[in-house]
Amino acid sequence: MIENNHLRDVYDAIADPNRRRMIRLLAEAEEIPLHELTEQFQMARTAVSKHLTILKEAGLVLDRKVGRETRFRLNASPLIEIPNWVAFYSKFWGTHMFHLNQLLEEEDL
Template sequence: MSENNPLRDVFDAIADPTRRRLIRLLAEKEEIPLHELTAQFPMGRTAVSKHLTILKEAGLVLDRKVGRETRFRLNASPLREIQDWAAFYSKFWSANMLRLNQLLEEEEE
């Protein structure tokens, strides 16, 4: 799997709240072993591993073996696609806020 050709859509990968929390945890540290990640969730190691696999397929997580331990780290570059998508719609939010501001100013007068 390459970063340019992920096996899974990044939007699909972040759709689950558990996976979003995993991303947040990985963003807070450089690298985290699986057992430390598992301790943060009310589920077993297998369930956390499945979520990490989905994130890996989207290119959001990288892993490496250190002895018998697997360590994970965030690869945030695929999140750029989400940022770009949301940025396109920000003009609508800005326009709506401007209209709301104008309406509120008119009501004050």
């Protein structure tokens, strides 16, 4: 697996539907100012900022100041951990189901 030096686990970061939506919005744009991102949600700016902080701690969001404005962009590289995890367990369950199927077929004989 990929070494994760971030403060927060990527799975924890994507557990919330609002944060998953933020990731999608950031993926569709090169960069989004905080005020534009806030307009996409029915929550206060401070709540949006808290969600962004969680995403930043997981390494999923990068920010930069442009004057008085903060702009955010997606860093999707930590998300590679998810399909790797799913692939491992897909193989795990595939193997176990194959063996179970063999056992059931043997019993039918």
